[in-house]
Amino acid sequence: MNFEFRAIYWRDMLKFFRFKSVLFSSLIQPVMWLAFFGLAMSDSFDKLTSLVPTVSGVPVVDYLSYMGAGIIAMDVLFSSLFGGTTLMFDKKFSLLRETLASPVPRFHIILGIGLSGVTKAFIQTFIIIGFGKLIGMDFFKGYTLAETLFALVGIMLLVAIFTLGFLFLSGSIAITIENPEGMQSILTLLSMPLFFISNALYPIDSFPAILKFLSMFNPLTLLADGIRYFALGPDFSVMGNHYVYTTADISISFLGLIFFALSMLSAAMWRFNKVDV
Amino acid sequence: MSGNVIEVNNLEHSYGSVKAVDNISFSVKQGEIFSFLGPNGAGKSTVINILTTLKKIQKGEARVNGYDVAKESKSVRRSIGIVFQMLCLDHEMTVSENLEYHGKIYSMPKKERKQRIDELLKLTDLESKKNTLAKDLSGGMKRRLELARGLMTKPAVLFLDEPTVGFDIQTRMRMWEYLREIKREGTTIFLTTHYMEEADQLSDRISIIDHGKIIVTGNADELKNKLGKDLIYLETSDNKTAAEILRSLRSVKTVTEDTKSLRVLIAEDVTHVLPQLMEKIRGEGIEITTVNIKKPSMDDVFVQYTGHGLREGDEKEKQQGMEMVGVSQ
Numbered sequence: 001m002n003f004e005f006r007a008i009y010w011r012d013m014l015k016f017f018r019f020k021s022v023l024f025s026s027l028i029q030p031v032m033w034l035a036f037f038g039l040a041m042s043d044s045f046d047k048l049t050s051l052v053p054t055v056s057g058v059p060v061v062d063y064l065s066y067m068g069a070g071i072i073a074m075d076v077l078f079s080s081l082f083g084g085t086t087l088m089f090d091k092k093f094s095l096l097r098e099t100l101a102s103p104v105p106r107f108h109i110i111l112g113i114g115l116s117g118v119t120k121a122f123i124q125t126f127i128i129i130g131f132g133k134l135i136g137m138d139f140f141k142g143y144t145l146a147e148t149l150f151a152l153v154g155i156m157l158l159v160a161i162f163t164l165g166f167l168f169l170s171g172s173i174a175i176t177i178e179n180p181e182g183m184q185s186i187l188t189l190l191s192m193p194l195f196f197i198s199n200a201l202y203p204i205d206s207f208p209a210i211l212k213f214l215s216m217f218n219p220l221t222l223l224a225d226g227i228r229y230f231a232l233g234p235d236f237s238v239m240g241n242h243y244v245y246t247t248a249d250i251s252i253s254f255l256g257l258i259f260f261a262l263s264m265l266s267a268a269m270w271r272f273n274k275v276d277v
Numbered sequence: 278m279s280g281n282v283i284e285v286n287n288l289e290h291s292y293g294s295v296k297a298v299d300n301i302s303f304s305v306k307q308g309e310i311f312s313f314l315g316p317n318g319a320g321k322s323t324v325i326n327i328l329t330t331l332k333k334i335q336k337g338e339a340r341v342n343g344y345d346v347a348k349e350s351k352s353v354r355r356s357i358g359i360v361f362q363m364l365c366l367d368h369e370m371t372v373s374e375n376l377e378y379h380g381k382i383y384s385m386p387k388k389e390r391k392q393r394i395d396e397l398l399k400l401t402d403l404e405s406k407k408n409t410l411a412k413d414l415s416g417g418m419k420r421r422l423e424l425a426r427g428l429m430t431k432p433a434v435l436f437l438d439e440p441t442v443g444f445d446i447q448t449r450m451r452m453w454e455y456l457r458e459i460k461r462e463g464t465t466i467f468l469t470t471h472y473m474e475e476a477d478q479l480s481d482r483i484s485i486i487d488h489g490k491i492i493v494t495g496n497a498d499e500l501k502n503k504l505g506k507d508l509i510y511l512e513t514s515d516n517k518t519a520a521e522i523l524r525s526l527r528s529v530k531t532v533t534e535d536t537k538s539l540r541v542l543i544a545e546d547v548t549h550v551l552p553q554l555m556e557k558i559r560g561e562g563i564e565i566t567t568v569n570i571k572k573p574s575m576d577d578v579f580v581q582y583t584g585h586g587l588r589e590g591d592e593k594e595k596q597q598g599m600e601m602v603g604v605s606q
Contacts, residue, residue: 018369
């Protein structure tokens with residue numbers, strides 16, 4: 001068993017903590033989403049939907065808590081989607097040559113970058129949950145300590161699989177594309193439908209049928225659903241919409257994300273094996 | 278292995294219809310510095326890329342440290358160190374972190390890594406720069422750091438692709454000192470260069486390569502002596518006739534007519550030949566305007582074997598070299 005991916009991971013983390021601007025912005029960004037967008041939207045949503053009759057006998061969740069799960073998903077999406085960019089610069093400034101000329105299998109390069117992305121995603125997830133609790137997000141309400149820990153582990157697993165998938169995707173684009181502008185525009189183009197055709201920030205129950213159908217295959221929807229299952233429970237209502245997550249639903253989230261991550265991994269392997277030094 | 282660290286037989290490589298490497302065979306002995314001397318585009322880098330398994334071998338056979346380049350690429354990679362033509366250091370990491378990373382990707386144990394880093398920083402005089410970010414080093418220091426990195430894993434052979442391109446002569450001469458020191462420690466070095474002095478001063482053996490072919494191989498003195506003992510440059514009022522007269526003399530090996538002057542290679546000691554030679558030319562009523570005597574240099578060897586100079590386009594190459602270094606700044 002080889003562990004060369006640890007070297008790739010080590011280098012990436014070293015630079016993450018060295019570039020203070022990157023470190024600072026990636027830590028502050030989730031807080032800003034929650035503090036500005038979250039509070040503003042939740043106030044107006046709660047006001048707009050205050051007259052909607054609640055579903056009786058089901059715990060009511062406020063919009064901030066509903067959206068908190070989506071913010072985790074979205075924040076992790078953006079950082080992992082753009083996370084592969086480092087590979088493009090490494091290739092451009094021929095830093096990758098040293099690694100590509102070494103006995104390190106290409107899979108280890110992808111894995112190392114992926115795992116460092118997962119670490120960063122965990123840090124962001126904890127910041128959102130922590131700061132969210134401070135401003136009144138009702139995650140893990142009424143949970144025992146064991147239940148909370150179980151829920152956290154569930155969320156971390158989902159976040160990890162999701163992040164790996166998007167880093168593999170981002171890495172394959174980065175290794176193929178030559179210039180930063182091209183990379184930037186492809187990623188922005190990709191993030192638009194992912195972001196809007198999902199239930200990260202709003203319920204999709206009243207979406208047009210086609211968008212609703214598409215959103216079921218969106219990894220962002222799968223992740224947001226999964227986080228809600230673990231953080232808010234399997235049965236709640238928000239803004240008059242009744243949410244029930246069955247074991248089948250959470251299994252779909254896991255399986256869908258695993259399928260996504262594996263497909264992206266094979267795409268990344270395909271692209272990486274084509275890279276010429 | 279018969280003491281050869283590199284063994285290449287009938288190597289060929291094409292890019293589309295262009296043959297970059299044309300049926301090359303050579304071997305590099307344990308512990309020597311072996312140079313490929315030739316202009317840009319002669320096929321030097323292609324050979325290096327094939328030997329370091331960065332390019333798939335198309336035709337022929339190559340073994341490095343006893344391993345087949347085509348079938349045992351992983352073992353080949355473990356046996357070698359590479360210093361690429363372009364600088365490729367991580368500028369946001371310190372000197373020792375750059376080395377540390379290299380040790381890690383080659384799975385060196387921690388203790389061994391630390392010890393080797395200390396040794397190499399000493400060897401390359403970078404001890405005081407240990408914790409300096411790579412971007413804050415001078416060009417020469419960066420190159421030395423790359424040299425240290427190439428030696429991290431104690432490779433059987435170190436490949437250097439144009440190691441001093443774009444450097445001033447002082448920096449270049451310092452680099453040569455380091456390379457000699459590395460050789461003394463027992464590392465075999467294979468380098469490509471288009472600098473005559475580099476090949477001349479540094480190498481145990483040189484292969485002159487042009488248009489993908491090895492033209493001649495030998496040590497610098499051998500190559501120069503083959504040309505003749507001395508070289509005379511003459512300018513006369515009638516070069517054409519003078520050349521004919523010279524060719525008829527027994528002591529003259531070859532005469533080449535350049536645009537303005539005659540290049541005369543002499544087989545014997547020039548001090549005895551010159552008076553007689555000048556007298557003969559004057560006797561035919563030809564006036565001699567300039568005489569210049571020198572020992573054959575690598576330049577002369579190169580011109581003799583390839584039929585053209587290496588200096589043509591040299592300025593352009595130098596510029597390209599600077600740009601290459603500049604890219605990674």
